[in-house]
Amino acid sequence: RKLWSLRSIAVGLEVIHKKGLIHHDFYCGNILSDFVEYSFITDLGLCQPANVKPSQNSNKKIYGVLPYVAPEVLRGNEYTQKSDIYGYGIHCI
Template sequence: SGDLTSYIKKNHQELSWERIIHLSHDIAKALRELHRKKLIHCDLHSGNILNHITCYGILWTWIADLGLCLKEDDIANQKTNNSIFGKIGYMAPEVLRRNSYSKAADVYSFGIILWELTSCRMPFSDVRQDIHLVYEIIEGRRPKIVEGTPPAFAKLIQDCWNPDPNLRPTMEEV
């Protein structure tokens, strides 16, 4: 039991593509359900994804920490987002530009989590998490796709972190 960050650290050598796909599918389903309820997480990262292995060896995965979660209708009434909260490496460029959160921003974060599953590393762990990284992400910096990532999975990751939020897939499409 624990969060996805800890799970990846503990199991990085045994993280098969089958397990990566299973985890990705569970996270996608959970985020899709949140979005169906017209909720936006606003702080999606691997530390907010919890998992538990049952006594039968079944891995359960769910999204937690809904404290910053907002209703889509409430966000639609905001012109701009005056505060930025969350982990920089998982934040969509439009959010870093202080635009409102959206389902598409959650999709961006989901794409970063998919990359994290393939790399077994935190995004941008090799650089300082500061204003320079913020500007680099706004300008298009993304983590490098890990060699050996299946092409369809790599495309999904890149589609999720498209700089244009309107071109990202919805969680229904994922």
């Protein structure tokens, strides 16, 4: 059941990324489950297009819950879709 849940989360993240977006705040608190089959990614309020360069001010902000934030973001680099995947990997642990 847990693997099925992780799979449905991965599919949801793939849909977000295929639409050209970055979630920016992927962590367990933004995942809802129906406790039967499916899990859903929520809180899309920080989603931004992946191809838009952030302004200098927003580039300095770190969004999300610290353990789920990719190391490169903590070093000051911008968020990418790979940053979301890092958060997913932490969730899988």
